[in-house]
Amino acid sequence: MTDRSLNLNLFIYPDGHHEAAWRYPGSQPDRILDLGWFQALAQRAEAAAFDAVFFADGPALAENIQYAPRFRLEPITLLAGIAAATSRIGLIATASTTYYEPYNLARLFASVDHLSHGRVGWNIVTTSSPAAARNFGLEEHPAHAARYARAEEFVDVVTKLWDSWEDDAIIADAASGLYADPAKIHAIEHVGRHFRVRGPLNAPRSPQGRPVYVQAGSSEDGRGFAARHAEAIFTAHQTLGAAQAFYADIKARALGVGRRPEHIKILPGLSPFIGSTQAEARALQEQFNALTQPAYSLQQLRQMLGVDFSGHDLDAPFPRHLIQPENSQAVASRFQVVLDIVDREQPTLRGLLHRLAGARGHFVMAGTPDQVADHIETWFTQGAADGFNVMPPWLPGGFEIFADEVVPILRRRGLFRSAYAGSTLRDHLGLPRPPSLYNQPARQLAS
Amino acid sequence: MTDRSLNLNLFIYPDGHHEAAWRYPGSQPDRILDLGWFQALAQRAEAAAFDAVFFADGPALAENIQYAPRFRLEPITLLAGIAAATSRIGLIATASTTYYEPYNLARLFASVDHLSHGRVGWNIVTTSSPAAARNFGLEEHPAHAARYARAEEFVDVVTKLWDSWEDDAIIADAASGLYADPAKIHAIEHVGRHFRVRGPLNAPRSPQGRPVYVQAGSSEDGRGFAARHAEAIFTAHQTLGAAQAFYADIKARALGVGRRPEHIKILPGLSPFIGSTQAEARALQEQFNALTQPAYSLQQLRQMLGVDFSGHDLDAPFPRHLIQPENSQAVASRFQVVLDIVDREQPTLRGLLHRLAGARGHFVMAGTPDQVADHIETWFTQGAADGFNVMPPWLPGGFEIFADEVVPILRRRGLFRSAYAGSTLRDHLGLPRPPSLYNQPARQLAS
Numbered sequence: 027m028t029d030r031s032l033n034l035n036l037f038i039y040p041d042g043h044h045e046a047a048w049r050y051p052g053s054q055p056d057r058i059l060d061l062g063w064f065q066a067l068a069q070r071a072e073a074a075a076f077d078a079v080f081f082a083d084g085p086a087l088a089e090n091i092q093y094a095p096r097f098r099l100e101p102i103t104l105l106a107g108i109a110a111a112t113s114r115i116g117l118i119a120t121a122s123t124t125y126y127e128p129y130n131l132a133r134l135f136a137s138v139d140h141l142s143h144g145r146v147g148w149n150i151v152t153t154s155s156p157a158a159a160r161n162f163g164l165e166e167h168p169a170h171a172a173r174y175a176r177a178e179e180f181v182d183v184v185t186k187l188w189d190s191w192e193d194d195a196i197i198a199d200a201a202s203g204l205y206a207d208p209a210k211i212h213a214i215e216h217v218g219r220h221f222r223v224r225g226p227l228n229a230p231r232s233p234q235g236r237p238v239y240v241q242a243g244s245s246e247d248g249r250g251f252a253a254r255h256a257e258a259i260f261t262a263h264q265t266l267g268a269a270q271a272f273y274a275d276i277k278a279r280a281l282g283v284g285r286r287p288e289h290i291k292i293l294p295g296l297s298p299f300i301g302s303t304q305a306e307a308r309a310l311q312e313q314f315n316a317l318t319q320p321a322y323s324l325q326q327l328r329q330m331l332g333v334d335f336s337g338h339d340l341d342a343p344f345p346r347h348l349i350q351p352e353n354s355q356a357v358a359s360r361f362q363v364v365l366d367i368v369d370r371e372q373p374t375l376r377g378l379l380h381r382l383a384g385a386r387g388h389f390v391m392a393g394t395p396d397q398v399a400d401h402i403e404t405w406f407t408q409g410a411a412d413g414f415n416v417m418p419p420w421l422p423g424g425f426e427i428f429a430d431e432v433v434p435i436l437r438r439r440g441l442f443r444s445a446y447a448g449s450t451l452r453d454h455l456g457l458p459r460p461p462s463l464y465n466q467p468a469r470q471l472a473s
Numbered sequence: 474m475t476d477r478s479l480n481l482n483l484f485i486y487p488d489g490h491h492e493a494a495w496r497y498p499g500s501q502p503d504r505i506l507d508l509g510w511f512q513a514l515a516q517r518a519e520a521a522a523f524d525a526v527f528f529a530d531g532p533a534l535a536e537n538i539q540y541a542p543r544f545r546l547e548p549i550t551l552l553a554g555i556a557a558a559t560s561r562i563g564l565i566a567t568a569s570t571t572y573y574e575p576y577n578l579a580r581l582f583a584s585v586d587h588l589s590h591g592r593v594g595w596n597i598v599t600t601s602s603p604a605a606a607r608n609f610g611l612e613e614h615p616a617h618a619a620r621y622a623r624a625e626e627f628v629d630v631v632t633k634l635w636d637s638w639e640d641d642a643i644i645a646d647a648a649s650g651l652y653a654d655p656a657k658i659h660a661i662e663h664v665g666r667h668f669r670v671r672g673p674l675n676a677p678r679s680p681q682g683r684p685v686y687v688q689a690g691s692s693e694d695g696r697g698f699a700a701r702h703a704e705a706i707f708t709a710h711q712t713l714g715a716a717q718a719f720y721a722d723i724k725a726r727a728l729g730v731g732r733r734p735e736h737i738k739i740l741p742g743l744s745p746f747i748g749s750t751q752a753e754a755r756a757l758q759e760q761f762n763a764l765t766q767p768a769y770s771l772q773q774l775r776q777m778l779g780v781d782f783s784g785h786d787l788d789a790p791f792p793r794h795l796i797q798p799e800n801s802q803a804v805a806s807r808f809q810v811v812l813d814i815v816d817r818e819q820p821t822l823r824g825l826l827h828r829l830a831g832a833r834g835h836f837v838m839a840g841t842p843d844q845v846a847d848h849i850e851t852w853f854t855q856g857a858a859d860g861f862n863v864m865p866p867w868l869p870g871g872f873e874i875f876a877d878e879v880v881p882i883l884r885r886r887g888l889f890r891s892a893y894a895g896s897t898l899r900d901h902l903g904l905p906r907p908p909s910l911y912n913q914p915a916r917q918l919a920s
Binding site for chain 2: 046048049053055056059061065084085086087088091092093094095097098099100102103104105106107108109110111125126127129130133134136137138140141142157160161162163164198200203204205206207208211221222223224225226227228229230317319
């Protein structure tokens with residue numbers, strides 16, 4: 027084993043990440059509202075000693091529900107149900123700083139950290155879907171910078187809430203009748219631009235002290251936020267060079283704010299089609315792409331680029347000139363990724379749709395188990411990644427093949443653990459357990 | 474078996490309902506943050522064929538945490554963790570219409586209804602603790618009437634969200650590629666005084682259609698709300714007469730708004746100390762009361778009455794004249810209950826504190842299993858109750874005795890089921906599964 031060990035998450039879309047996964051022969055779309063389905067996936071990932079399962083989220087219905095199961099079970103409750111059927115694997119859910127109240131969100135994650143004995147992570151998002159605004163009384167989705175300003179203060183508030191009980195606040199001395207030491211439970215008295223929150227949290231400090239802070243923004247605001255707060259970053263890159271540049275930038279920014287670079291794990295997405303030969307893997311990918319529906323794919327592309335390409339010839343060269351950087355509805359984290367694919371590969375419109383069908387702009391590859399392991403090793407050893415968010419094209423099969431065929435190779439190469447060394451998600455990621463802010467008298471506590 | 478069957482919930486306070494439960498010999502206060510603790514309690518209640526487990530909640534820390542474990546795990550996540558270890562018992566959590574956004578709350582409960590295959594209930598509260606306001610940016614807790622006005626609209630919004638997918642919206646036809654029928658997924662376009670919510674919900678309709686609507690208010694506003702919306706009511710009464718009056722009033726109000734009275738189950742709280750003789754039961758209750766701490770009890774009394782009696786002689790007659798109906802900080806649902814105890818029993822201050830130590834104003838009794846069964850049968854058959862929220866003084870022992878000793882008597886008397894007949898909470902309660910509002914073209918859908 028090298029000094030560093032890969033961190034691997036299983037990123038679960040109910041049916042898999044490829045947009046046509048539910049149409050693949052043998053898929054079981056009738057099971058994807060069943061807790062047992064998700065528990066079994068997490069148990070498989072736990073058997074492979076993965077760091078965590080990971081769930082995306084957004085508080086609005088996807089427009090393309092007509093063509094694929096793009097609904098969302100609420101992921102924090104889903105984690106609680108999965109926690110009950112697993113014992114070691116980490117549990118990461120996405121939740122929005124734009125559309126939650128910090129006191130409610132702090133409670134939900136702290137509770138699941140208790141229920142799971144310290145296995146929870148929070149993927150901090152500001153929500154990119156403009157449709158969410160109209161589910162929360164807003165006419166317009168707040169602008170990117172405004173969302174990040176709120177997110178910054180939101181993280182400050184929930185951090186204080188999670189720290190508001192010192193670790194040794196509970197005494198539970200039946201003889202004297204003292205249950206908790208009130209001097210170790212702190213009102214946070216937060217007064218800021220977006221929030222006024224008195225606190226304390228109404229539950230004891232959770233096993234990890236704070237859930238692990240995960241983040242996925244790649245904009246300038248997002249990178250600054252990540253450098254200050256993130257302990258794991260989920261990111262999308264199509265080339266080694268782009269991934270290396272991002273990796274170097276984030277680690278440098280972390281150093282710049284006084285953090286240790288190894289305390290921010292950078293985890294690009296990876297969606298592998300695996301075959302016993304490369305030709306077989308490519309044929310499998312083609313089989314999936316043949317099941318895609320342009321109406322779905324075009325809606326997704328519109329969200330990424332802010333341009334509707336419906337009605338354009340699918341088999342003509344992609345009309346690059348229609349993309350403008352200022353397209354306001356675009357998802358910042360995907361805009362440049364898609365543009366780079368277009369400029370590098372000069373695809374047809376259909377070709378671009380197929381390129382994005384597998385994982386929405388994340389890296390998709392078709393190869394043998396050794397080729398997939400080579401890719402992982404290269405990015406891991408060449409300064410592009412600390413690990414990966416594995417995004418199986420379909421489930422459970424697409425993950426089973428990865429676990430059965432690729433993971434053993436990674437172990438033989440000394441890149442990945444064969445068993446858990448610790449019991450919390452912080453243990454798996456090699457992250458320290460933060461002391462409570464309120465247990466450091468010298469530290470400035472003012473908001 | 475009579476036509477009617479008792480409905481029995483297990484109301485879980487982590488260590489039990491008596492304020493000194495955690496000090497009782499053999500209690501395990503170190504286990505009450507452990508999911509396994511709650512799963513085992515729910516499994517015991519399920520083995521007794523109880524309708525549901527029930528959790529209270531409030532988004533602020535209780536002031537008397539110094540003296541007892543009055544923290545709160547977030548109960549919706551707790552239900553999800555319990556769902557994973559049970560298969561039939563209903564799962565009811567409390568959540569606040571004052572401090573949640575309706576879209577977030579609708580998602581949380583719908584998800585757990587999916588994960589539990591249709592076993593969830595929502596106890597709708599407007600939150601009585603003034604401290605909550607300051608965790609959500611408000612200087613003052615909204616007034617009672619304002620909270621109920623928001624609650625009314627909140628329930629309207631979440632009902633529309635839960636109905637926004639018709640039951641047969643999912644097609645999942647892999648051959649054609651049609652996953653869902655967009656004509657059966659409805660934007661709710663709610664525009665009201667408190668909320669603007671476009672919808673639809675971002676998940677399919679849940680197994681029960683809507684989680685069961687539970688409620689606990691007993692004020693005039695609360696009763697009107699209950700008559701319109703509640704399917705189960707948790708209520709506190711000290712005498713048969715008071716319970717009968719409440720029961721008759723609610724059932725009449727339900728009829729008045731065109732609902733079937735049997736679709737509102739009225740469930741008073743009952744906290745029994747059980748012994749093989751009445752003397753033994755009373756001695757047990759005395760043992761608990763001897764463990765109470767006046768500082769805790771006085772804080773609780775202050776919340777109920779809006780008056781601080783600290784410093785008064787505990788063994789002098791209770792200073793009744795200090796109570797004023799207009800004490801603004803009082804909890805409406807408890808104020809009259811406490812006043813009635815005072816006027817009927819003329820206790821000392823300490824005596825009153827002991828009367829409230831068991832279950833915060835709910836009915837506490839000490840008796841043999843037959844006496845407890847007699848009480849239940851009397852209230853059930855004399856128009857005072859459809860069932861009970863059983864509030865064991867301590868856990869798990871206080872519930873085990875009830876399940877082992879009282880439940881068999883209720884069964885022999887034909888009052889309570891010996892096994893579940895259905896699989897959802899609506900089944901257990903004899904409640905219909907509501908069709909979607911959007912599946913009734915003749916019905917007025919305007920908000």
